[in-house]
Amino acid sequence: MRIQWETAVVTETVGEPLSSHSLQEVRVRLGNGETAAALHDLAVGTPLRPGDEVLLNTTAVRLGLGTGGVHFVHAKLGRLDESVDRPEVPVGINPQEPETQDRLRPTGPQEGHIMKLRYTSLQRAVLSVEEPSSPHHALFAESRTLSGMPVLIGELHSMLPAAVCWLRELVREAGASVPRIAYVMTDGGALPLAVSGHVRRLRELGWLAGAVTYGHAYGGDVEAVNKYTALLAARHVLEADLAVVCMGPGIVGTGTSYGFSGIEAGELVGAVHTLGGAPVAMARISFADPRPQHRGLSRHTAVALGQAALASACVPLPLLPAEAEAALLREQVRRSGLARRHRLRWETPPPLEHMAAALEAYGRPITTMGRAWQDDPAFFSAICTAAGTAYRLLRNGGPDKS
Structure with a gap:
């Protein structure tokens, strides 16, 4: 294990941070003259400005990774024209005395006692929804279910905006009241919610009732310890009618059968089932991905649902118009054994022009592995097919029994 550290100087700031719990984007100049973008977590430091000297974690960029492939500011070292910024303790003050500790203790709202990123230099306390000091503690001291929600x-973060767009389109077509949709972010990808431009956009549009982050993911409207309480928080704290659960930006894969972070999708099926919800799996399907393991039905989906899932889910699958693609997908599904574990629903996906119009309402590009719907229609068709099934379950008021 190694970490690559490099020093740099901030040359400019990019945009304005949304809050004290978001990420600040800056441009930096490294020692070799290279300029690059970097992200600064405002939860652990004040906003940066041009001229600040910073210590960067450049590991992912130097390794050429897509996941986490950006520089992160670890600490502010000082300024080019000033001495290093360090908090000063007045002369004659003993920092160990209780009275002095009270004076030096940060003021502000109670942040809670549950640590995320535990036992690292960046561990931080959050107010977890379950803990005794939370106003919602009593909810979790009782036996609760998802009541069929x-x-x-999903496995990929890009599935979130596409699913929400199609849900909104179905609501518009039906002339129905807009359901409350919550996003539950796992810790399988990015840990700070603020990394997600999609969540930021969905919030701008008012399309999310809120976000829950669990495990070591952080920054949601609600923090939770694990997937079970996160799901319950979506239902009972955010009062969601429907939830979308998937990791943040980035996914880990190793080219091996079980060595990928998206395997959590199978575990989530079990959690939703245990809590009395209606799990609907978004299959990862592509005929544009050049990698053999992701052509047609992704091997990740086949393993997560075919082996890791210990409970049954509804798995909607699109009836693809191209005969060769449809035949391959059916054969892959047959070999995966999904039908033995889950309730498969082969359905006609929405017309591409209809799907495109729904995605266009988002006002920002939605891509998967850099591909838009025009480049990878099967991927988006599968998501919209699953979202349509979830919406029908919501309208019918209960879990799928077919």
Whole structure:
């Protein structure tokens, strides 16, 4: 294990941070003259300005990784024209005395006692929804269920905006009241919610009732310890009618059968089932991905649902128009054994022009592995097919029994 550290100087700031719990984007100049973008977590430091000297974690960029492939500011070292910024303790003050500790203790709202990123230099305390000091503690001291709430489960972060766009389109077509949709972010990808431009956009549009972050993911409207309480928080704290659960930006894969972070999708099926919800799995399907393991039905989906899932889910699958693609997908599904574990629903996906119009309402590009719907229609068709099934379950008021 190694970490690559490099020093740099901030040359400019990019945009304005949304809050004290978001990420600040800056441009930096490294020692070799290279300029690059870097992200600064405002939860652990004040906003940066041009001229600040910073210590960067450049590991992912130097390794050429897509996941986490950006520089992160670890600490502010000082300024080019000033001495190093360090908090000063007045002369004659003993920092160990209780009276002095009270004076030096940060003021502000109670942040809670549950640590995320535990036992690292960046561990931080959050107010977890379950803990005794939380106003919602009593909810979790009782036996609660999801009361049949549909839960869309996905492997990739790009599935979130596409699913929400299609849900909104179905609501518009039906002339129905807009359901409350919550996003539950796992810790399988990015840990800070603020990294997600999609969540930021969905919030701008008012399309999310809120976000829950669990495990070591942080920054949601609600923090939770694990997937079970996160799902319950979506239902009972955010009062969601429907939830979408998937990791933040980035996914880990190793080219091996079980060595990928998206295997959590199978575990999530079990959690939703245990809590009395209606799990609906979004299959990862592509005929544009050049990698053999992701052509047609992704091997990740086949393993997560075919082996890791210990409970049954509804798995909607699109009836693809291209005969060769449809035949391959059916054969892959047959070999995966999904039908033995889950309730498969082969359905006609929405017309591409209809799907495109729904995605266009988002006002920002939605891509998967850099591909838009025009480049990878099967991927988006599968998501919209699953979202349509979840919406019907919501309208019908209960879990799928077919």
